[in-house]
Amino acid sequence: MSYGRCLDSKFNALHLCRGVESSWKQEIPLNVWEYGEGNMKAVICKQWGPPESLVVENIPSLKADKAHVIVKVKACGVNFPDTLIIQGKYQYKPDLPFSPGAEIAGVIRELGQSVSGIEVGDRVLAFIGWGGFSEEVSVPVDKIIHIPEGMDFKTASAFVMTYGTSYYALKHRAQLKSGETLLVLGAAGGIGLAAVELGKIMGARVIASASSDDKLAVCKEYGADELINYSTQNFRSIISEITNGQGVDVVCDPVGGDLSEQAFRSTGWKGRFLVMGFASGEISRIPLNLPLLKGSSIVGVFWSDFIRREKGTYAYVLQELTKWYAQGKLKPLVSKIYPLEQAALALNDIVQRRVTGKIVLVP
Numbered sequence: 001m002s003y004g005r006c007l008d009s010k011f012n013a014l015h016l017c018r019g020v021e022s023s024w025k026q027e028i029p030l031n032v033w034e035y036g037e038g039n040m041k042a043v044i045c046k047q048w049g050p051p052e053s054l055v056v057e058n059i060p061s062l063k064a065d066k067a068h069v070i071v072k073v074k075a076c077g078v079n080f081p082d083t084l085i086i087q088g089k090y091q092y093k094p095d096l097p098f099s100p101g102a103e104i105a106g107v108i109r110e111l112g113q114s115v116s117g118i119e120v121g122d123r124v125l126a127f128i129g130w131g132g133f134s135e136e137v138s139v140p141v142d143k144i145i146h147i148p149e150g151m152d153f154k155t156a157s158a159f160v161m162t163y164g165t166s167y168y169a170l171k172h173r174a175q176l177k178s179g180e181t182l183l184v185l186g187a188a189g190g191i192g193l194a195a196v197e198l199g200k201i202m203g204a205r206v207i208a209s210a211s212s213d214d215k216l217a218v219c220k221e222y223g224a225d226e227l228i229n230y231s232t233q234n235f236r237s238i239i240s241e242i243t244n245g246q247g248v249d250v251v252c253d254p255v256g257g258d259l260s261e262q263a264f265r266s267t268g269w270k271g272r273f274l275v276m277g278f279a280s281g282e283i284s285r286i287p288l289n290l291p292l293l294k295g296s297s298i299v300g301v302f303w304s305d306f307i308r309r310e311k312g313t314y315a316y317v318l319q320e321l322t323k324w325y326a327q328g329k330l331k332p333l334v335s336k337i338y339p340l341e342q343a344a345l346a347l348n349d350i351v352q353r354r355v356t357g358k359i360v361l362v363p
């Protein structure tokens with residue numbers, strides 16, 4: 001079967017939807033999708049590759065299955081993992097073809113027969129793993145979250161993954177306490193800037209580090225107490241100076257590479273080093289004598305599995321974050337907005353380190 005014919009068939013739309021479905025495949029039976037009238041636009045990954053290999057196509061519109069809702073997407077957050085998933089390099093590898101896009105915000109267009117407690121027209125957001133670079137998605141109803149009052153769609157689509165991961169990391173994994181010192185690497189990025197903001201709210205002294213003075217200026221606006229440009233400054237000696245030789249209590253590392261070991265060497269007694277990600281493309285190998293000598297811990301953080309395994313704590317994290325948003329404590333930064341058709345430009349901004357805060361796509 002040629003790919004063009006496949007795209008014209010409903011079978012193809014099934015694959016696209018599996019972008020949503022597969023991340024929850026232990027909970028949802030396959031072949032649950034039905035199709036409505038008309039077409040919708042979606043960004044599709046047909047083969048593993050760079051952002052330029054994505055295509056935009058019209059595919060059949062969706063119809064809600066029993067425990068699902070159809071969301072008309074108003075905005076889709078773009079995240080670093082989207083750049084990996086299209087290359088087949090992420091923890092999850094969807095069946096081809098699929099649509100990337102891990103988090104969406106929009107309006108409920110249709111309800112499955114067994115869905116209750118939610119109405120057509122409700123404003124909602126969802127973390128779906130992939131499938132969001134589309135005009136509509138089918139989402140299991142238990143993944144749906146109502147958008148907090150006063151939050152627009154673009155902000156809502158760029159909120160849960162980065163703030164959720166950083167909150168979970170700082171509060172539940174590192175048990176960051178008021179008065180402690182937090183070092184954030186890649187501090188102007190999605191995970192980093194959320195960690196800067198959340199660290200301040202939790203009462204920490206925050207050291208933001210990034211590759212340019214422009215990025216650090218953004219970190220300063222978001223509350224960072226100290227700034228280190230790791231492209232031009234001597235990272236370790238400045239941390240030693242700032243902390244009077246004591247080292248930092250917690251490191252939030254979404255970057256990896258050479259920086260990780262330097263940052264680990266800058267932790268103090270009983271420090272906690274949060275392994276968040278490897279945006280540099282390199283997984284560092286920290287010698288195990290270092291945690292021994294410092295009585296410190298290397299702590300892994302895995303958001304997708306956390307929300308699957310620890311639903312109660314996930315609900316608590318969302319509650320805290322939406323409360324802080326409503327109180328005006330959080331100011332999510334959406335620094336660029338692209339139309340859906342320009343998904344490749346948005347993803348390349350991330351790959352080329354041109355982003356502060358988050359980018360959002362709008363259909």
Ligand SMILES: NC(=O)c1ccc[n+]([C@@H]2O[C@H](COP(=O)([O-])OP(=O)(O)OC[C@H]3O[C@@H](n4cnc5c(N)ncnc54)[C@H](OP(=O)(O)O)[C@@H]3O)[C@@H](O)[C@H]2O)c1
Nearest residue numbers: 080186189190191210211254276277278279280301302303
């Ligand atoms: N653990 C989890 O559950 C979880 C959840 C979400 C994301 N993540 C991971 O966390 C990492 C960061 O995600 P993010 O959304 O914060 O990404 P982001 O917004 O693109 O920020 C990443 C930062 O890393 C730095 N960086 C260094 N080398 C880079 C390179 N070669 N390419 C791109 N950035 C580079 C950049 O800051 P400078 O230019 O200042 O160095 C950039 O601002 C990714 O690895 C992602 O997969 C993990």
